[in-house]
Amino acid sequence: xxxxxxxxxxxxxxxxxxxxxxxxxxxxxxxxxxxxxxxxxxxxxxxxxxxxxxxxxxxxxxxxxxxxxxxxxxxxxxxxxxxxxxxxxxxxxxxxxxxxxxxxxxxxxxxxxxxxxxxxxx
Numbered sequence: 001x002x003x004x005x006x007x008x009x010x011x012x013x014x015x016x017x018x019x020x021x022x023x024x025x026x027x028x029x030x031x032x033x034x035x036x037x038x039x040x041x042x043x044x045x046x047x048x049x050x051x052x053x054x055x056x057x058x059x060x061x062x063x064x065x066x067x068x069x070x071x072x073x074x075x076x077x078x079x080x081x082x083x084x085x086x087x088x089x090x091x092x093x094x095x096x097x098x099x100x101x102x103x104x105x106x107x108x109x110x111x112x113x114x115x116x117x118x119x120x121x122x
Contacts, residue, residue, distance in 0.1 A: 014119065015035045016117045021050060024111070026107045029103050033062075035099075035118055046117045048115045049081050050115075052084075056112075057105060080105060
């Protein structure tokens with residue numbers, strides 16, 4: 001009779017904003033990466049918006065592959081995260097590298113702080 005095989009899942013933090021978070025104003029765009037993701041089967045992008053005034057933030061990803069230098073267009077991941085909220089999205093690895101784009105939504109006079117973490121698992 002076949003014996004069950006135990007498969008070990010390995011999860012690793014592969015990117016994070018500085019301790020205490022990063023700040024953004026309405027209308028501002030922050031770009032992070034590229035982050036190497038080719039060793040992983042899945043990627044989890046987690047963001048926590050500190051409880052302050054807006055701006056809200058939008059998170060998009062741009063997977064990239066060196067196979068013919070193809071760049072896949074920005075994909076909306078978290079379209080409108082309000083102050084004090086958090087979200088996490090897991091998806092299959094779509095390429096070899098990942099660029100993350102954070103956009104401040106709202107008035108340019110408002111500044112918000114957020115934590116952004118990217119985990120890879122296999």
